[in-house]
């Protein structure tokens with residue numbers, strides 16, 4: 533079994549590629565674009581990293597009232613708190629399972645690429661919990677195996693499986709899948725019935 537420290541190291545090695553400004557901009561833009569038709573005032577960002585989504589939220593949804601970032605990696609949270617001066621923004625260490633408030637929109641950008649012992653169970657449970665924490669919409673990246681050159685690619689996101697989990701959620705008004713090139717990362721957005 534891999535330790536969290538190993539996973540964390542792998543994540544930070546990959547961050548240079550994954551976190552390149554161009555690619556990150558494209559992913560963030562796709563998520564926020566898919567929220568435009570919904571009235572978004574409060575936002576939960578699961579796996580917020582350094583809080584890099586915030587500047588685009590400030591531009592695209594200038595009247596937002598609350599942004600909550602949550603991340604399992606303490607150094608991300610420390611840096612996000614040190615960097616962000618917007619008092620509508622809050623950051624905490626943890627996962628979506630530590631969240632009790634319900635938000636208009638929930639994002640999870642780039643969090644499902646890690647291999648864990650029970651990857652399928654964790655992703656399904658996370659998606660279901662995210663759905664409980666949103667009033668209107670949630671978006672998450674689905675990882676194409678060719679993005680990460682990891683040996684056990686069968687543990688990396690199976691998009692069809694993700695879509696079947698979505699279809700099993702209650703009160704789904706619709707969903708869309710957006711391809712974000714050039715990284716072959718798709719973004720799934722699920723809308724809740726009003």
Ligand SMILES: C[S@@+](CC[C@H](N)C(=O)[O-])C[C@H]1O[C@@H](n2cnc3c(N)ncnc32)[C@H](O)[C@@H]1O
Pocket residue numbers: 543550556578579580581582583584585602603604605608626627628640641642643644646658
């Ligand atoms: C690739 S980074 C993306 C950061 C940010 N979402 C962005 O787009 O800039 C993934 C982040 O998700 C965090 N993470 C991974 N799995 C998580 C989970 N189950 N709950 C909370 N955070 C998680 C990692 O610590 C890391 O900071």
